[in-house]
Amino acid sequence: MSSIISIAKRKGAFQQSIDAGFESGSEDEDVNMSDSIDNGPTHTQESNSTEGHIVTPGELVTDDPVWMRGHGTYFLDNMTYSSVAGTVSRVNRLLSVVPLRSRYTPETGDHVVGRIAEVGNKRWRVDIGGKQHAVLMLGSVNLPGGILRRKSESDELQMRSFLKEGDLLNAEVQSLFQDGSASLHTRSLKYGKLRNGQFCQVPCSLIVRSKNHTHNLPGNVTVVLGVNGYIWLRKTSKMDMARDAPSGISAPGPSNGAPIGAKTLRSSDSVSITRLEEESSWQIYSDENDPTISVSLRQTISRYANVIKALAFCEIDITHERIVSAYEASMVYPSVGSLIDREVMETIGQDVLTAEKMRGTPS
Amino acid sequence: MAKDIEFSTSENKFILDALRQNLRLDGRSFDQFRDVDIKFGKEYGDVTVTMGKTKIHCRISCQIAQPYEDRPFEGLFLISTETSPMAGPQFENGNSTGEDEVLCVRIIEKAVRRSGALDVEGLCIVAGSKCWAIRADVHFLDCDGGLLDASCIAVMTALLHFKKPDITVLGDRVTVHPTDEREPVPLGILHIPICVTFSFFNPQDTEENIKGDSNAEIAIIDANLKEELLRDGTLTVTLNKNREVVQVSKAGGLPMDALSLMENCYKAYTITEKLTDQILACVKEDDSKRNQYAGLLSSENARDAT
Amino acid sequence: MSRFEIYSPEGLRVDGRRWNELRRFDCSINTHSHAADGSSYLEQGNNKIITLVKGPKEPSLRSQMDPTKALLKVSVNITKFSKTERSKTSHKNERRVLEIQTALTRTFNKNVMLHIYPRTLIDIEIHVLQQDGGLVGTLINGITLALIDAGIAMFDYISGVSVGLYDTTPLLEVNSLEENVMSSVTLGVVGKTEKLSLLLVEDKIPLDRLESVLAIGIAGAHRVRELMDSELRKRAEKRVANSTN
Numbered sequence: 001m002s003s004i005i006s007i008a009k010r011k012g013a014f015q016q017s018i019d020a021g022f023e024s025g026s027e028d029e030d031v032n033m034s035d036s037i038d039n040g041p042t043h044t045q046e047s048n049s050t051e052g053h054i055v056t057p058g059e060l061v062t063d064d065p066v067w068m069r070g071h072g073t074y075f076l077d078n079m080t081y082s083s084v085a086g087t088v089s090r091v092n093r094l095l096s097v098v099p100l101r102s103r104y105t106p107e108t109g110d111h112v113v114g115r116i117a118e119v120g121n122k123r124w125r126v127d128i129g130g131k132q133h134a135v136l137m138l139g140s141v142n143l144p145g146g147i148l149r150r151k152s153e154s155d156e157l158q159m160r161s162f163l164k165e166g167d168l169l170n171a172e173v174q175s176l177f178q179d180g181s182a183s184l185h186t187r188s189l190k191y192g193k194l195r196n197g198q199f200c201q202v203p204c205s206l207i208v209r210s211k212n213h214t215h216n217l218p219g220n221v222t223v224v225l226g227v228n229g230y231i232w233l234r235k236t237s238k239m240d241m242a243r244d245a246p247s248g249i250s251a252p253g254p255s256n257g258a259p260i261g262a263k264t265l266r267s268s269d270s271v272s273i274t275r276l277e278e279e280s281s282w283q284i285y286s287d288e289n290d291p292t293i294s295v296s297l298r299q300t301i302s303r304y305a306n307v308i309k310a311l312a313f314c315e316i317d318i319t320h321e322r323i324v325s326a327y328e329a330s331m332v333y334p335s336v337g338s339l340i341d342r343e344v345m346e347t348i349g350q351d352v353l354t355a356e357k358m359r360g361t362p363s
Numbered sequence: 364m365a366k367d368i369e370f371s372t373s374e375n376k377f378i379l380d381a382l383r384q385n386l387r388l389d390g391r392s393f394d395q396f397r398d399v400d401i402k403f404g405k406e407y408g409d410v411t412v413t414m415g416k417t418k419i420h421c422r423i424s425c426q427i428a429q430p431y432e433d434r435p436f437e438g439l440f441l442i443s444t445e446t447s448p449m450a451g452p453q454f455e456n457g458n459s460t461g462e463d464e465v466l467c468v469r470i471i472e473k474a475v476r477r478s479g480a481l482d483v484e485g486l487c488i489v490a491g492s493k494c495w496a497i498r499a500d501v502h503f504l505d506c507d508g509g510l511l512d513a514s515c516i517a518v519m520t521a522l523l524h525f526k527k528p529d530i531t532v533l534g535d536r537v538t539v540h541p542t543d544e545r546e547p548v549p550l551g552i553l554h555i556p557i558c559v560t561f562s563f564f565n566p567q568d569t570e571e572n573i574k575g576d577s578n579a580e581i582a583i584i585d586a587n588l589k590e591e592l593l594r595d596g597t598l599t600v601t602l603n604k605n606r607e608v609v610q611v612s613k614a615g616g617l618p619m620d621a622l623s624l625m626e627n628c629y630k631a632y633t634i635t636e637k638l639t640d641q642i643l644a645c646v647k648e649d650d651s652k653r654n655q656y657a658g659l660l661s662s663e664n665a666r667d668a669t
Numbered sequence: 670m671s672r673f674e675i676y677s678p679e680g681l682r683v684d685g686r687r688w689n690e691l692r693r694f695d696c697s698i699n700t701h702s703h704a705a706d707g708s709s710y711l712e713q714g715n716n717k718i719i720t721l722v723k724g725p726k727e728p729s730l731r732s733q734m735d736p737t738k739a740l741l742k743v744s745v746n747i748t749k750f751s752k753t754e755r756s757k758t759s760h761k762n763e764r765r766v767l768e769i770q771t772a773l774t775r776t777f778n779k780n781v782m783l784h785i786y787p788r789t790l791i792d793i794e795i796h797v798l799q800q801d802g803g804l805v806g807t808l809i810n811g812i813t814l815a816l817i818d819a820g821i822a823m824f825d826y827i828s829g830v831s832v833g834l835y836d837t838t839p840l841l842e843v844n845s846l847e848e849n850v851m852s853s854v855t856l857g858v859v860g861k862t863e864k865l866s867l868l869l870v871e872d873k874i875p876l877d878r879l880e881s882v883l884a885i886g887i888a889g890a891h892r893v894r895e896l897m898d899s900e901l902r903k904r905a906e907k908r909v910a911n912s913t914n
Contacts, residue, residue, distance in 0.1 A: 005690060005691035005692075005693075005694060005892060005896070052909065054902055054905045054906060054909065056817070056826075056898050056901055056902065056905075057817060057822075057823050057824070057825055057826060057860075058573075058574075058824060058825030058826055058860040058861070072822060074570055074782070074822075074824065075570065076568070076570040076571055076574045076575055079574065081570075081574060081824075083782060083822035083823060083824065084817070084820055084821070084822050084823075085817045085818075085820075085901050085905060086820070086905070087905075087909060099820030100820065100904075100905055100908050100909075101699070101706075101707070101818060101819065101820045102706075102819065102820025102821070103706055103724075103725060103726075103819075103820070117727075127727070131724070131725040131726065131727075131786055131789050132725075132726075132727050132788055132789055133727045179736075179787045179788055180787075181788075203702070315907070315908050460762070460767065462767075462771045462774075465764055465767045465768055465771060466768060466771055466772075468764065469764055469765070469768045472764075473871060477871070477872070478872070478873060569779070569824065570824070572864075573780075573824040573825055573859060573860070573862070573864070574824075574825075574862075595779070596775075596779070598868070602876065606875060606876045606877065607873045607874065607875055607876065608870055608873065608874045608875070608876050608879055609872075609873055610870055610871065610872075611854075611868055611869065611870035612868075612869055612870075613865065613866075613867060613868040613869070614768070614771060614772035614775050614776070614867065614869070615771075615772055615773070615774065615775025615776030615777070615778065615779065615857075615866060615867055616775050616776075616778075616779060616866070617779055618779065618780075618859045618862075618864035618865060618866040619864060619865055620862075620863055620864050620865075621863045621864070621865050621883050621884075621887060622863070624865060624868060624883075625879065625880055625883070628876060628879060629876075632876060
């Protein structure tokens with residue numbers, strides 16, 4: 001540590017201009033202004049912050065009054081300042097600063113994974129990793145016995161037999177309340193209680209919102225990438241295959257995600273889904289795992305969990321393609337447990353990035 | 364403090380609006396300290412200080428104790444503060460872990476004890492084994508803001524007023540003379556710290572306060588209870604007459620310009636001067652009242668001194 | 670006291686610094702990403718602290734819920750081994766620690782935009798691993814870094830620094846040796862302004878010297894802000910480079 005951090009004392013009153021103090025250091029023979037990071041934050045003054053420019057709290061983002069001020073900013077007169085450390089984002093006239101890391105902020109339509117925190121009066125409170133718990137109303141879930149069933153008082157009394165504290169579920173954000181907390185619903189067969197797999201959490205900023213958040217991965221594993229950073233890895237079920245096949249977004253490469261039955265399902269997909277719905281009696285709230293999960297499948301699931309952690313460790317955005325690519329890169333390490341070593345995680349992250357560059361930007 | 368006291372929104376707004384127009388609810392100007400009334404009890408070191416509706420009682424007592432091992436030449440000095448619901452519903456009985464109570468106690472402690480206002484070396488009787496232990500008990504009788512300022516005045520006046528019994532030391536034998544036998548001796552006071560509390564209000568937005576350079580924040584001296592509940596920040600300056608800053612505490616709250624904080628310190632100094640003179644005058648007056656026959660008995664006193 | 674020369678005639682202090690030199694300042698953020706939403710590790714001279722920010726989160730008690738703004742809670746844990754001599758007590762309920770906690774809470778109450786996180790709790794936990802004078806200033810810097818790491822909106826940086834006064838010379842950033850023999854001032858400065866959020870003077874200082882002490886303190890705090898800022902930018906650039914286009 002050779003760098004000496006020294007301060008030039010400003011002369012006279014406090015009211016002198018603030019910046020002048022440091023630059024005019026040579027006036028005092030006691031002062032030596034040697035430091036390695038002198039011109040670090042000086043580009044504040046340029047303020048022609050472009051898209052993706054990094055700002056820190058209190059920094060002037062723009063003095064142009066045309067902008068509407070969004071999240072992560074505050075203003076005085078014409079000046080807009082940043083209130084978080086992050087990147088500037090401009091959408092039409094809306095100027096906001098996206099923080100590098102923060103808790104999940106729900107938005108309508110988000111596919112999230114959550115955990116029941118509390119069973120209340122006609123509602124569940126769900127921890128979705130946000131600032132506040134989300135609400136799941138009894139009226140916004142599918143109950144056993146058909147979709148068009150009326151909610152009765154007996155349902156209210158046996159809410160714990162559907163979902164109890166600690167249960168994991170995936171759901172969609174239905175609407176937002178005034179204070180920013182979310183109301184969820186699970187009124188589709190792709191939502192509901194989670195089983196047959198493992199939970200894994202990453203910072204929510206690493207999950208990019210996209211059309212589809214449930215992906216079938218090679219190795220008979222399905223991943224649910226909650227926008228809130230909660231991830232569920234499970235054995236691919238019949239329904240997962242049924243969902244994936246007709247949508248046309250098959251897994252990359254000759255994966256076994258869409259196996260032999262895909263063609264037949266494609267022809268009768270609508271029928272099969274309605275049939276499944278009818279079958280969804282109490283089973284959708286069952287706590288029993290599939291008894292047929294093999295040891296090798298369990299290992300595959302934990303391998304996926306570890307590569308996701310490795311990606312998160314390297315602060316790389318997590319997408320379907322990158323999980324598959326990282327999974328392939330991890331195959332050189334036969335032991336799943338070795339994937340949590342620091343060097344291995346870094347190597348995997350590096351491999352993913354280089355593989356992407358060679359292939360050209362996927363986006 | 365005052366978790367339980369809540370004002371209506373309209374009253375809040377009224378007080379703040381008035382402040383914006385340079386008016387205070389009780390008609391004082393911004394840097395006007397309330398009149399301080401000091402009353403002495405029958406005994407030495409029994410003082411009641413009244414400032415507006417705020418009322419503080421302080422009683423000094425002493426006993427002989429053993430000094431700390433690492434400081435054999437120093438006496439003991441303890442300040443104990445007692446809050447009770449008597450002062451107001453916001454105080455809990457026997458619970459002094461509330462934020463404001465802790466700050467208040469700490470500041471009195473720093474201002475009076477740690478600054479060496481009391482000459483503790485003069486309390487030593489026999490080095491390492493006997494010394495005087497002086498105890499100041501502060502009771503908050505009524506609270507209308509400015510507890511800290513009033514407590515500090517009360518403690519300092521009481522210390523100045525207090526007299527401990529005279530003693531004679533013969534080898535290891537210590538004789539304590541009752542006060543009716545020999546004239547008791549006053550304590551050694553090295554300086555008189557005076558606390559002045561400023562309350563800050565922000566008339567504009569927080570943004571203006573942080574980024575603007577208008578420095579339009581309002582600072583008032585010696586807030587009463589309502590103003591204390593509404594304030595955005597506070598600053599307590601403790602000074603003595605020798606132009607020494609004994610203690611300054613601005614524990615967070617509204618950010619204030621350094622220059623205006625300095626101005627506040629200078630304002631506090633004029634108040635300190637005034638209050639110091641008042642305290643000394645009060646103590647002197649009481650002393651002469653008690654000693655109105657001193658002239659007649661002067662010969663006896665003279666013999667004592669030898 | 671006499672064994673050390675606090676300020677030599679050549680203008681050097683006990684640890685070889687000059688009057689206007691800060692101590693070594695090493696900080697990193699996101700050090701405990703699994704345990705907290707924001708975290709920082711800060712070494713300011715021999716002060717070493719870990720700060721964890723948890724939240725904004727659902728408060729565990731209903732009484733901690735304010736429908737208009739978030740509640741900020743600061744707890745300071747001064748470890749028993751933080752000084753050269755192991756202390757017998759955990760400093761948990763000492764008045765001094767309670768005072769520091771209150772001061773820190775009030776400092777950040779005004780600076781964090783609590784009104785945009787209604788009904789939530791922001792829990793700040795500090796662990797002091799080693800202390801060597803000017804602790805409150807270091808705590809402020811640690812909290813600022815951890816809050817920014819947690820992505821919590823705040824108006825500006827708050828940077829803390831301590832200044833001692835030796836005879837007539839202000840000494841920037843006192844260590845514990847210096848702190849014991851002279852009076853010191855702790856400042857919490859808001860961003861690049863000259864506004865003080867926190868100002869603590871613990872011992873006697875001549876009134877007319879206070880101004881020069883504050884001036885050097887403010888300059889020092891601005892420098893600390895720059896050091897924190899450059900570390901944050903370094904982190905941010907790395908993160909931005911990795912994210913998808």
